[in-house]
Amino acid sequence: MSVQAVESKRAYSGYHVRDVPEDDWELAHTGPNTPLGEYFRKHWNPVALSSQVTELPVAVRIMGEDLVVFRDKSGNVGVLHRHCSHRGTSLEYGIPSERGIRCCYHGWLFDIDGRILETPGEPPDSKLKDSFVHGAYPALEYKGLIFTYLGPPDEKPDFPIYDVFELPDNKLVPYSTHTPCNWLQVHENGIDPVHAVFLHGRVGEQHFNEAWLEMPTLNFRQSDKGMYYVTARRLGDMIWVRSAEMVFPNFAQTGALWEYGDRGEKLFGRVSLSRWTVPEDDTSTWFFGWRHFNDIVDPEHLGDESLCGHDSVDFVGQTGGRGYDEGQRNPGDWEAQVSQRPIANHKMEHLGSSDVGVAMLRRLFGQAVEDKFVPRQFPGGRKADGGPIPTVSHDTVLYVPPKTDADDRELLAEVGERVLDAIESGHEVPSAERITHIEGLLREISEAPRD
Numbered sequence: 001m002s003v004q005a006v007e008s009k010r011a012y013s014g015y016h017v018r019d020v021p022e023d024d025w026e027l028a029h030t031g032p033n034t035p036l037g038e039y040f041r042k043h044w045n046p047v048a049l050s051s052q053v054t055e056l057p058v059a060v061r062i063m064g065e066d067l068v069v070f071r072d073k074s075g076n077v078g079v080l081h082r083h084c085s086h087r088g089t090s091l092e093y094g095i096p097s098e099r100g101i102r103c104c105y106h107g108w109l110f111d112i113d114g115r116i117l118e119t120p121g122e123p124p125d126s127k128l129k130d131s132f133v134h135g136a137y138p139a140l141e142y143k144g145l146i147f148t149y150l151g152p153p154d155e156k157p158d159f160p161i162y163d164v165f166e167l168p169d170n171k172l173v174p175y176s177t178h179t180p181c182n183w184l185q186v187h188e189n190g191i192d193p194v195h196a197v198f199l200h201g202r203v204g205e206q207h208f209n210e211a212w213l214e215m216p217t218l219n220f221r222q223s224d225k226g227m228y229y230v231t232a233r234r235l236g237d238m239i240w241v242r243s244a245e246m247v248f249p250n251f252a253q254t255g256a257l258w259e260y261g262d263r264g265e266k267l268f269g270r271v272s273l274s275r276w277t278v279p280e281d282d283t284s285t286w287f288f289g290w291r292h293f294n295d296i297v298d299p300e301h302l303g304d305e306s307l308c309g310h311d312s313v314d315f316v317g318q319t320g321g322r323g324y325d326e327g328q329r330n331p332g333d334w335e336a337q338v339s340q341r342p343i344a345n346h347k348m349e350h351l352g353s354s355d356v357g358v359a360m361l362r363r364l365f366g367q368a369v370e371d372k373f374v375p376r377q378f379p380g381g382r383k384a385d386g387g388p389i390p391t392v393s394h395d396t397v398l399y400v401p402p403k404t405d406a407d408d409r410e411l412l413a414e415v416g417e418r419v420l421d422a423i424e425s426g427h428e429v430p431s432a433e434r435i436t437h438i439e440g441l442l443r444e445i446s447e448a449p450r451d
């Protein structure tokens with residue numbers, strides 16, 4: 001055993017354990033030509049809110065690449081390498097034209113696909129503009145978010161349409177938040193349900209409501225698209241089952257923010273957040289996504305869509321805009337993640353049983369990058385029958401009282417597994433029958449009297 005290992009078991013051991021080892025964990029890095037960076041680039045990634053890209057271009061940085069997003073006067077969205085290919089002026093100072101964007105310095109005009117339409121300072125017979133093309137990426141706009149594809153052109157997938165994007169009576173409000181640290185420590189928060197008990201309830205201020213303070217049973221499952229957790233909590237005669245799914249590489253969803261868990265039955269209630277974790281570079285990260293507003297996920301209307309937008313969302317501790325003291329008094333996800341160091345050092349961690357999901361997520365990323373875990377593909381961005389891609393993130397609340405002759409934690413875990421079995425079985429039934437199928441199976445688990 002090393003001196004450090006021996007000394008680390010003694011009190012006041014700071015002197016012996018002060019060295020910070022170099023973290024050589026390769027999946028922290030997403031720049032061009034890195035293994036994870038190339039994997040991320042083979043998927044559509046959001047880069048801006050539509051509301052940001054109006055008459056002025058927007059400078060963005062995604063996975064270490066400096067880009068400009070703009071909308072030309074015909075309404076077409078372009079994503080170009082930021083620096084003009086003439087002499088490098090940033091196209092964030094460019095002027096959107098009827099077609100494309102014009103560099104402010106010498107007037108070169110670039111189309112959204114990178115073709116150079118005009119080089120007005122050159123003689124009329126100049127062939128310069130036809131001799132090369134400026135760097136450009138495909139863009140698409142969907143429900144208030146602008147997505148781009150930074151990967152090899154011949155490997156561009158269809159944009160995936162997940163089930164919650166098409167729910168009836170549901171409003172999707174685009175938002176983003178920025179966190180100045182590595183993407184993984186931001187992303188893995190979504191597969192760490194135990195942090196919610198402490199950070200959002202028991203340690204500091206209560207960020208949501210009482211039900212969150214209950215320690216749930218935990219399980220983690222690999223899915224056809226990534227992985228998810230299954231938690232179950234006891235609230236009186238009700239059991240609240242929740243799952244949150246990580247769809248590879250970087251899409252994740254969260255159930256209701258203000259779930260009470262004991263206010264009547266809820267069958268497969270869906271999500272309050274759908275979001276992508278998008279590395280800006282190795283030490284800063286964006287979430288881009290939507291807040292969902294509907295009467296099932298937030299029946300008491302505790303959310304506030306007017307607070308959702310660029311670097312802003314309607315629950316506490318998600319941005320750095322509150323000030324240092326306020327963040328110390330009432331820390332949220334932002335403070336917890338940013339303070340893990342610019343890139344969380346895995347060699348200095350001591351993972352416990354509650355970190356099983358985090359460890360599984362890291363392992364799966366390693367396998368995905370090496371093509372040893374290949375998430376299910378959906379040609380056309382949908383199921384073969386035309387329905388949206390099924391996901392599992394949700395809350396279910398069922399009437400299942402404690403049994404006097406049984407261990408309640410075992411009952412919770414069992415109900416949690418049965419709920420997720422029911423939801424998973426819905427993946428294979430025809431899309432039009434899926435919800436009826438799932439709700440029928442969930443009612444069979446409940447012991448509520450029915451007529």
Ligand code: FES
Binds near residue numbers: 105
């Ligand atoms: S630097 Fe852009 S046109 Fe000259």
Ligand SMILES: [Fe+2]
Binds near residue numbers: 195196199
């Ligand atoms: Fe959180």
